[in-house]
Amino acid sequence: MENQTQIFGIRAIIEAVNAGETIDKVFLQKGLRGELFSELEALLRKQGVNSSYVPIEKLNRLTKKNHQGAVAQISPIEFHDLENMVLNVVESGKTPLFLLLDQISDVRNFGAIIRTAECTGVDGIIIQKKGGAPVNGDTIKTSAGAVFKIPICKVDHIKDAVFYMQASGIKVIAATEKTQNTLYDVSFKEPCAIIMGSEDRGINPSTLKVVDDKAKLPLLGDIESLNVSVACGAFLYEAVRQRLD
Structure with missing residues (x-):
């Protein structure tokens, strides 16, 4: 490979x-x-x-x-330490924007998400050690090399990252259909982290219970869901739009 x-x-x-x-x-x-x-x-x-x-x-x-x-x-990359990554961003004076991926399993989806994350100024991506797609040749190719330009770290469980984000003053927003709020009802202007769920089951229910906010995409057609990389792009660019206003 x-x-x-x-x-x-x-x-x-x-x-x-x-x-x-x-x-x-x-x-x-x-x-x-x-x-x-x-x-x-x-x-x-x-x-x-x-x-x-x-x-x-x-x-x-x-x-x-x-x-x-x-x-x-x-792995072709070195994974970052979560605490150091968050601390560096907070101390830089930027308004943090992180992305948490709850066991995205398809390497092409993973690569496409990394590419979009880099283009939208995401400060770091957090993945779970087990159950997710590996960083391999397909990931690198689909990300157009963005995998080398954005910090990625691994945690034992995505909830570990959620709790650490919250303790660091970073609001955690879940992208899920299990809410009445659309992404246009939620503020992304303050420090925040967006969680995207896996292709087959979405975000783990136990993780959903501890997030600060939930948001969904309005779907106007007959298909009930979007590809996770497309949905992630919509969320990230709404964050960009709000921050540019």
Whole structure:
């Protein structure tokens, strides 16, 4: 895969994790067993490394090498620390605008969102360690390189970021259809963070309970939802419009 470093082989991945490599995701062969494979599984759980179980055909497409049932993707970027990122923006005197992505799973959606975020002056993107799309060659291509221009950080759970934002004086706004407010009823002029939910289930219900505000897009046609990257663009440009007024 272009613009991406891979590690293949169970022992090699174990050593890479123990060495502190920035591993974005590990693909494991579905149904594989063995002592060493179990050791890798336990290590990935302990370190909170994003992983998924896939058919062997998927692994064979990722690499022609002898992968032994495991292929890891090394992130092409260094992830930022949440507290340092927020503190730097707050201390800069800017009005913060952050983007929280609750397990966006499609790499092309992820890349398109990063591109729009960079174009709209977003100060940082927060993603969850598990369940989301990796930063890989497709992400880089779809983002038009924006992935290298905007800080991205990972947290154990999106709620961790919500609570930290709120403690830092940053209002958290959820993009969800579970509200009567449209995005035109909500103020984005003050420091704020917008949460976008995953393609299939939206924002986690437990996260929705702790946000400061909710907003939806008015949909005038028969289709009940927009692609998440398109919806994200609408929210971000409404924030830009309000801040330019």
